[in-house]
Amino acid sequence: MSEPTKAPAPSGRAATKKELPEHFKSYRHVWVFVEQERGQVHPVSWELMGAGRKLADKLKVDLAAVVIGPQGEVSRQAAAEAFCYGADLAYVVADDLLADYRNEAYTKALTDIVNTFKPEILLLGATTLGRDLAGSVATTLLTGLTADCTELDVDPDGSLAATRPTFGGSLLCTIYTLNYRPQMATVRPRVMPMPERVARDPGRIVTHPLGLVEDDIVTKIRAFLPDRDSAKSNLAYADVVVAGGLGLGSPENFQLVRQLAAVLGADYGCSRPLVQKGWVTSDRQIGQTGKTIRPKLYIAAGISGAIQHRVGVDGADLIVAINTDKNAPIFDFAHVGIVTDAIRFLPALTEAFRARLSPHSRDRIAS
Amino acid sequence: MHIIVCIKQVPDSAQIRVHPVTNTIMRQGVPTIINPYDLFALEAALALRDRFGGTVTVLTMGPPSAEDSLRKALTFGIDRAVLLTDRFFAGADTLATTYALAAAIRKIGETFGAPDIVFTGKQTIDGDTAQVGPGIAKRLGLLQLTYVAKINTLDLEAGTIEAERRSEGGVQVLQTRLPCLVTMLEASNEIRRGGMADALRAARAEIVKWSAQDAGVADIAKCGLRGSPTIVKRVFAPPPRAEKATMVDIAGQPPADALIAHIFQRAPKLEAELAALARGY
Numbered sequence: 001m002s003e004p005t006k007a008p009a010p011s012g013r014a015a016t017k018k019e020l021p022e023h024f025k026s027y028r029h030v031w032v033f034v035e036q037e038r039g040q041v042h043p044v045s046w047e048l049m050g051a052g053r054k055l056a057d058k059l060k061v062d063l064a065a066v067v068i069g070p071q072g073e074v075s076r077q078a079a080a081e082a083f084c085y086g087a088d089l090a091y092v093v094a095d096d097l098l099a100d101y102r103n104e105a106y107t108k109a110l111t112d113i114v115n116t117f118k119p120e121i122l123l124l125g126a127t128t129l130g131r132d133l134a135g136s137v138a139t140t141l142l143t144g145l146t147a148d149c150t151e152l153d154v155d156p157d158g159s160l161a162a163t164r165p166t167f168g169g170s171l172l173c174t175i176y177t178l179n180y181r182p183q184m185a186t187v188r189p190r191v192m193p194m195p196e197r198v199a200r201d202p203g204r205i206v207t208h209p210l211g212l213v214e215d216d217i218v219t220k221i222r223a224f225l226p227d228r229d230s231a232k233s234n235l236a237y238a239d240v241v242v243a244g245g246l247g248l249g250s251p252e253n254f255q256l257v258r259q260l261a262a263v264l265g266a267d268y269g270c271s272r273p274l275v276q277k278g279w280v281t282s283d284r285q286i287g288q289t290g291k292t293i294r295p296k297l298y299i300a301a302g303i304s305g306a307i308q309h310r311v312g313v314d315g316a317d318l319i320v321a322i323n324t325d326k327n328a329p330i331f332d333f334a335h336v337g338i339v340t341d342a343i344r345f346l347p348a349l350t351e352a353f354r355a356r357l358s359p360h361s362r363d364r365i366a367s
Numbered sequence: 368m369h370i371i372v373c374i375k376q377v378p379d380s381a382q383i384r385v386h387p388v389t390n391t392i393m394r395q396g397v398p399t400i401i402n403p404y405d406l407f408a409l410e411a412a413l414a415l416r417d418r419f420g421g422t423v424t425v426l427t428m429g430p431p432s433a434e435d436s437l438r439k440a441l442t443f444g445i446d447r448a449v450l451l452t453d454r455f456f457a458g459a460d461t462l463a464t465t466y467a468l469a470a471a472i473r474k475i476g477e478t479f480g481a482p483d484i485v486f487t488g489k490q491t492i493d494g495d496t497a498q499v500g501p502g503i504a505k506r507l508g509l510l511q512l513t514y515v516a517k518i519n520t521l522d523l524e525a526g527t528i529e530a531e532r533r534s535e536g537g538v539q540v541l542q543t544r545l546p547c548l549v550t551m552l553e554a555s556n557e558i559r560r561g562g563m564a565d566a567l568r569a570a571r572a573e574i575v576k577w578s579a580q581d582a583g584v585a586d587i588a589k590c591g592l593r594g595s596p597t598i599v600k601r602v603f604a605p606p607p608r609a610e611k612a613t614m615v616d617i618a619g620q621p622p623a624d625a626l627i628a629h630i631f632q633r634a635p636k637l638e639a640e641l642a643a644l645a646r647g648y
């Protein structure tokens with residue numbers, strides 16, 4: 001990934017596309033790495049299949065899923081599922097040494113199949129696993145890797161145009177890997193829409209050996225300590241999200257956000273300053289350096305709508321903003337806005353939703 | 368024991384402003400800081416030195432002004448600072464950056480002793496890629512432990528390290544061999560305040576300054592902009608949404624009811640879904 005601080009359009013080099021070196025000309029097709037851990041495919045993989053499908057169609061090439069995992073049902077299932085999300089074929093490296101993620105083994109598996117089957121584009125989720133793996137693979141292959149893309153497209157000449165926020169997200173930049181292959185990019189969960197799943201029989205599956213024995217892998221897994229369920233926030237995948245910002249004025253007032261969320265059965269989040277002030281835990285931060293969300297309804301109270309916040313919520317179907325300042329930037333991308341004091345308005349909104357959504361409680365009060 | 372910590376000097380993001388008209392970043396006068404994530408790496412290194420002895424070397428690649436961040440690191444009690452600076456490094460993407468840093472780490476090893484651990488932060492706040500740590504590890508043939516929340520044990524005699532690595536849905540407890548590269552997770556510790564002696568030493572200390580040639584960089588063409596496979600072609604402001612927000616009129620009916628009416632008018636299916644969600648509670 002290019003340093004976003006890099007000057008725009010470096011003269012000379014960037015403007016001229018040199019001929020792709022001969023040995024890269026055979027690189028074709030779009031690949032998506034299907035990330036699975038402990039039998040679960042990370043949904044970002046299917047989101048990437050949706051994005052990859054569009055690129056492959058534009059390039060008139062195949063879309064391949066790459067499944068790396070243990071032998072047996074888990075990997076077979078992940079590959080079968082990939083066809084339902086648009087894969088034309090699947091490459092599978094299945095070996096029990098790959099049951100749990102370890103950088104050494106996964107880097108070897110992915111690097112080997114890239115070198116054998118030569119894709120032009122390779123996409124991975126920007127998760128802890130995906131970033132750990134992508135950095136190692138790109139360095140091994142000495143190719144370009146663009147992190148945290150928000151948009152992927154192909155130019156008429158067939159090169160991947162990977163767009164991401166640059167410094168602090170105030171601007172976007174489009175990055176190319178013109179003279180190296182594969183062109184690698186990562187995308188964070190929820191940035192791309194989830195494509196529809198269409199039940200389909202599995203297509204062609206190409207298996208490839210790992211070629212390692214346990215003794216070759218230095219790193220050993222001593223234990224896995226799962227997070228407590230209560231510690232998990234499902235913010236990124238929530239259907240309704242209510243969030244608060246500095247406009248709430250105090251940590252106590254953040255309760256108002258939680259109360260509205262509770263009535264809506266929603267998850268709650270916040271802007272970055274609230275995390276920095278210690279009012280809210282960091283897993284609740286929404287935005288460029290927090291979570292990306294795609295809810296059906298997003299209610300933002302006392303949030304100005306800085307671009308770093310916006311990039312995390314742009315995928316929401318309906319954005320509602322509550323802000324005292326009618327010129328707040330959030331009204332530039334919200335669908336519905338209300339200029340009012342959130343501290344006084346949120347309790348009223350919570351009550352009004354409660355009355356409307358659970359008529360029984362209202363009946364009871366009325367009778 | 369010898370530990371190397373790689374840090375980056377970054378603009379203080381809290382003070383970055385975007386020019387309202389030209390939409391470009393107003394960099395002038397923005398103070399710089401040590402990338403906040405790197406502070407966790409510095410503290411992790413110092414904590415290991417407390418327990419096992421040895422020295423900690425801090426390394427940064429950057430313009431000559433990056434010396435400020437190195438001096439700051441020395442105030443925490445870091446033993447030695449190396450500044451890798453050369454115009455050839457300008458405009459480097461992550462691949463070119465790891466090429467230069469790997470060369471410098473090799474040189475530090477030859478000059479001051481081979482490192483047992485190389486630390487980095489989990490990512491920077493300006494580049495945000497999290498790629499440099501893994502890249503350095505790959506280039507130096509080091510094993511890597513990323514997103515480390517805690518180092519459980521270090522056995523210098525056996526040459527092993529056990530650490531807790533954050534992963535999706537839980538923590539992996541991993542054991543690997545030294546030398547290795549560790550990227551530290553945020554909030555894994557808190558950087559100490561150095562003592563008076565450290566502050567005095569930091570002000571006077573000689574910073575080791577290396578050019579590409581000094582660091583033994585073999586191929587200048589692999590550095591900086593020239594050595595970067597990625598190319599930034601376009602920089603632009605995000606397009607505004609075509610349609611403006613519908614503003615709820617707060618005169619008249621109770622504003623909360625008015626807002627809810629707007630919401631359900633725009634998303635008719637939402638009411639039933641919300642009722643179902645709310646019942647779930």
Ligand SMILES: Cc1cc2nc3c(=O)[nH]c(=O)nc-3n(C[C@H](O)[C@H](O)[C@H](O)COP(=O)(O)OP(=O)(O)OC[C@H]3O[C@@H](n4cnc5c(N)ncnc54)[C@H](O)[C@@H]3O)c2cc1C
Nearest residue numbers: 168245246247271272287288289302303304324325342380
């Ligand atoms: C590198 C970088 C990364 C960043 N990443 C993120 C990120 O991931 N997420 C993020 O959110 N930010 C991020 N930021 C910070 C971002 O730039 C903004 O500073 C931040 O989003 C502002 O938070 P805010 O809207 O809560 O506060 P402010 O910008 O201070 O806005 C407060 C708003 O509340 C309104 N208000 C005041 N009183 C009331 C009231 N009583 N009722 C209703 N409204 C009221 C004000 O009119 C104002 O619009 C990042 C910044 C940088 C530089």
